[in-house]
Amino acid sequence: MIRALIIDDEQHAREELEHLVHETGAFELLGSCANAIDALRRIRIEKPELLFLDIEMPVLNGFELLAMIEDELMPHVVFVTAYDEHALKAFEEKTLDYLLKPVSAERLMKTVNKVRETIRSGKLPQYQVESLRCIPCQFANRVKLIHIIDVEHIFSDLTGIHVVTSEGQFFTELTLKILEERTPLLRCQRQHLVNADKIDEIRLLDNGLAEIKTYLGHLLPVSRRYLRQLKVHLVL
Amino acid sequence: MSLIFELLQQTAVIIVVAYLFSKSPAMDYLSGARLQPRQMLVLYVVFSLFSILGTYTGLPIQGAIANTRAIGAVLAGLIGGPILGVAVGITAGLHRFSLGGFTAFSCGISTTVEGLIGGLVFFFLVQRKKPEQLFLPSVAFLTTLVAEILQMSIILLLARPFGDAVALVKVIALPMICANSIGAALFMSMVRDQRRMRDKVGARFSAKAFTVADRTLGILSRGFSPETAREMAEVIRQETGVGAVAITDRERILAFSGIGSDHHCTGNPVVSRWSKQALAENKVVFADGYTDHFQCPLSSGCPLRSALVVPLRLDQEVIGTISLYEPKTKLFLNINRSFGEGLATLYSHQLLRSRYEEQKSLLIQSELKLLQAQVNPHFLFNSLNTIMAIVRKDANRARQLLMQLSNFFRTNLKPQSDIVTLEEELNHISAYLEIEKARFGERLTVNHEIDPALLDLRIPVFTLQPLIENAIKHGIADLLERGQIWIRVYCQEKLIVIEVEDNAGNYCESLNSQGLGIRLVDRRIKNVYGSEYGLTIDCEPQQKTLVQVKLPLVKGVANDSCANY
Structure with missing residues (x-):
């Protein structure tokens, strides 16, 4: 069956x-x-x-x-x-x-x-999937589609995955892994993705860590592991 | 004193010459328009000969010649400008110089100067934008008067011995000044009369061409066929009073009316060389009955003698001819070439316009076909799929839906007419909506708010359908929650508004980027009622899309409910 x-x-x-x-x-x-x-x-x-x-x-x-x-x-x-x-x-x-x-x-x-x-x-399905155009989020009784360009950052906590935009914070069913793979968003820490276009400044801290300040004033942690990738991507 | 009469006698010769001139083709040049080099040359020859003739007909007096040479030079200047005036003056002056005498040199010079004076008056009046005044006899009179006075002064100045010159001028001055001035004025008045006459005749013929065209264009706009040709032939014969009228296509006579209809039969091939020439060369052919006799190729006893063959042009291509014939008994013709050319132009414009109209209506028809072909294949297959599912549960319901589907396609594949009543259009979309409601179930609710007084309103077929289809396809079908559609028809001030609203607000495109169906509705409404009517779209994203079609409020429809407006 x-x-x-x-x-x-x-x-x-x-x-x-x-x-x-x-x-x-x-x-x-x-x-x-x-x-x-x-x-x-x-x-x-x-x-x-x-x-x-x-x-x-x-x-x-x-x-x-x-x-x-x-x-x-x-x-x-x-x-x-x-x-x-x-x-x-x-x-x-x-x-x-x-x-x-x-x-x-x-x-x-x-x-x-x-x-x-x-x-x-035993052949596994391997479909060439398109990249994501937008992220479906629960919003009251509706499903709100948030375009990738409007996303500031995404973070996960115990309650799930949250998409942050200038309008607020929205819950989504998608995993951080899918969001990292299928969107241009960058991983900056295990629990955070950031839109590179919304980065205002990157403050380098001691012990190889860093902190991202977004245009909206949010502070995002950057782990040692992802800082290098971030630098390469931003041509720093 | 006797000299004056003798010179005036000479002017009689000039008048005869002027008369002949006015009958010659050279007369056509004197229309006041800018002259071509070739025309200049002709006028130069004519006026030089005229001026030289003035010298020859002059009277020898005291070793000089009392003459009317000045007229040719001054008129050449007046009519053709300084260059022509001076050229004629030099030519006639050199000729005079070659004849000798003690005034030979001074007369040669003065004739040139007289041509120049005529030319300067021309220049002055053209500069002042009053070229019409060039043809006033009084202008010719005064110009020649001044020119002759100047000539006398030049003789006094240049001719030697001075004593002889003074004696000569005493005798010839008054007669020559009078005779030349009067002669020039008479010549000019003759030219002017001839011009007026031509204008009048031309105006009469073009007025006639307009009347004929006016009455026949309507017929022609229905197309060029034997039937319309027959009607046109009758009208043209009545209006022009010619003996007979024939209308042909490229090969055959489509209609013939008037004298000779016993042997000029409809359906006969075009045989006369005049018609063939008009067809082949795309130009008006005129056999005036004097220089060129029309000879009927069918019957030697045919009384028709003059023919005017007007080609019917469509886009540079000759599609037929209209021939007007006069019998040999007619002394004064009702036709001439310019009349024919006028008709040819008017008809070619009309033919072009009716072809344009035809293509436009073809376009509208094919657009309508396109609208029908627009039936969304998604709709068809989804409907069938829905009905197949319902068959398992409720065979009667499935039968009903198949009936609706067949009704929908029957109207859609072959509409009864281009214009339908609102009620018919609503019936058509209700079949569509019934199926969609079955398909979407509780996801779709349709609300009708139709002013019942407007049910007889006549609208272009398929005005509502694309609006509803759009509301469902881009609205309801793309909505997770329950979808609502409102269909409203009501009066508003001087308008009738047909509107379709949905609660999705998913498709906020401007009219130009809408689908073909929606754009065609707008185009057809504007085509039928004018550009101030048509379709507008009002959209609030995620809230609603409102599409409105505005039509003019027509009297007789909706008297009750719209009486307030």
């Missing part, structure tokens, strides 16, 4: 696919999600082997969701879309398969075979 998750913003589309997937008897369905934020949370918890991923979704589309998944958690992906506007054939190398809505049972069986074969071969 392949552990699979369905992600589609339309209820009827989810139900239809659930039904078809169930009928193949090849999958253990972990559930279905209506949006990318929800999906990200479920992927972390359930660690599925396969995603049936709709591309057109509100706020964050299927490609953007992939960009937020850590490499070690990355499942195999089957794109499901109503219309081949993204020229999915071009992605065929990079994704496992793609399905066009409405999905026929016969076509789905081909996908099942392909998925089984891939999993049996």
